[in-house]
Amino acid sequence: MSSNKLGLDPALVHRARALAAKAGRPVVEMAQSHTTVSVERAVLRLAGVTGADPDGIPWVNRLVDAVRNDVGLGHGVALPVFHALAEHGLEPTGEQLTLLAQKAAAGSVRFDLPSGRAVTAAKKASRRQVAAGIKQIDRNRADRDKMIKRYGDPKQRPWIYLIVATGDIYEDIPQAQAAARAGADVIAVIRSTGQSLLDYVPEGATREGFAGTYATQENFRLMRAALDESSRELGRYVRLTNYASGLCMPEIATLAGLQRLDMMLNDSMYGILFRDINPIRTFVDQRFSRQIHARAGIIINTGEDNYLTTADAVEAAHTVTVSQLLNEYFAHEAGLADWQLGLGHAFEINPELPESFRLELAHALLARELFPDAPLKWMPPTKHMTGDVFRGNLLDGFFNLVGALTGQSILLVGMMTEAVVTPWLSDRDIALQNVRYVLGAAGNLHEDFVPAPDGFIQRRAHQVLDEAISLLEKIEGDTLLNAIADGTFGIMKRPANRGKGLDGVAAHDDGYYNPATEILETPGKEQQ
């Protein structure tokens, strides 16, 4: 698909990638030498611990907290937990692990680090149990492949991505099915606005949420089952999206793998910049969650649109490119393939600015040309949606046109009532009509659209790439963590020693063991 419509210098593109890798490398090393409460809870979820106490606090939280109290987090929870299991004469099964969690919460279990032969035994037992969870993820991936084979992918690109968000999973389901019938290829269930800062994953089917529905394993299961029904009915596989972000990123990624979700929002820096989550916590959680996504065949969606809503979309255009390059580096490092990288960008330039449409084209095409094999996610205007719904519908039409002209892969459908209400049934219908018109009338226009050599669009794209490289040079010299602390991205300053969730981070001690990481980093054996 690489066509070089912008006449980009391959040496410069190579340099940009190399700089991103150099800037990202120390962060990966840090992630490799730390763990977090959520990573450890994800390990327990893979091992089959389920359910929650009467207050709704999941047993994985109770168990990790108990282990941490007794022996700290630096060795991981797998060894002390499976050692205690054996000591108490319990079998290494999900049910008995959950029972152990209940006992631990009641204070009747004390955790110790095993030594000698007990280490080997605990390692072996934990690895076998976690492998069973990963096998479930593998089975789900195979099921998805089968269903895609049977029902097919959407006929057109971009895939049409629609959001539902009622707060009540039982309201979301008919809305999602109606949206699929109306043409949506991907359904995203937006999360309740408070969830990113909860340090646990709520349990069960939920009917109360603010501006969204809680991400829970049961909600995932219910919605996926409903969309399987829709896929059968419509003869195309309808994908489901949720959010692996916030303090429970690794666990939510795990639950997504266990319930066959298809796409997950998962940005390398979003939580840091926009939710004030500690940078170290984020990068550690991030790496684990991406390893799970890689294994599960999930397409990640990154959140570069957010930079453009907080900063000026023209001035900050290069920060999008930098973030995309960093997201790509971190994703590749975690094992994700190009087809899994739904790198984001958005149509957020002030429409009052002269040539705003040409600038949008330049930026969108730059992303397309830099990442030819990635399913780019193209996001609609939000910042300059004023409540004038008529003008909003026009802007959305131009947004759709840029998507068609630059060969975007996933199109998040813009709503003319953005910033007014959560979308009504009719808003969604009008928005889809807009998309259908543009794709029907100009869906293949990207074949004819070749910007004039050295014209406005080419020059603008070159300028953004140059600015991105300068910024990457600066970041690489200063280190990424310092750049984030200095407010390089999206104006927010986020030092590494501050932010939410820092107390849930621990450096690895000698002998740290995480069976999930071990399996995920040496694929092959369990996959056969």
Added chain:
Amino acid sequence: MKTVIRPYGDTTGDGMTQVSFTLPLPHDKKAEGAALQLAAKMGLEPAMLVHAKQMGDGFTFFVIYGSVRHLVELDKVVVVERDFPLLTAKEVNTVVKQKMRRKLSVVGACIGTDAHTVGIDAILNLKGIAGEKGLEYYRELKVVNLGAQITVPELVAAAKAEKADAVLVSQVVTQRDAHLHNTREMSAAFREALPADKRPLLIVGGPRFDELMTGELGVDRIFGRGTTPREVASYLVHALITEKADRKKAVAA
């Protein structure tokens, strides 16, 4: 003077109005009749049904144009007019420096589960909005922006610690009236935590607030959509400095 007005389509007094809505009915003659009956009850008479489109199985979207028989009596319209002078950043700084002789302390936050910091950031961040710099830009204001998802006790504690003269709270999410509940909870907490003379000025803002609800919500001022940092800064000076001085003068006299 009594002034009566009606909507304007293309002729004075024609009352022409356009509405759209969805009815939970499949599209047929009966559904169209139902839409026209609703239009009549809304005061649109005669009404023209110009567009009807079925969506999914059981819903139809309608667009209706018609002449509305209701009249607006302008003398009965009640709004909150800006009752303070609009100052420039320089003027704000000068007044604070001369009259207060210390920095005016402002604490801002999004409270409850609301994670939408767009509003509070637009008012507080240096970057500002629509070409106007935010309150951080004002040399004589000391601004602490706590960001999103701050609990009410956290906000009260921060306001005490910063000796806040004013507390700004932004609320965007309105599902289940969250913005109203959160605001009431916030004002009640401040009333409980601090005596009246020590309480900071309480200001809330958001696109869906009714600016007339200050009393009901227990706050000093509500700012609606389109508010700029300069308006907020001017109001702070007015409420915390000018008005106070005027009151003192009145008492002395």
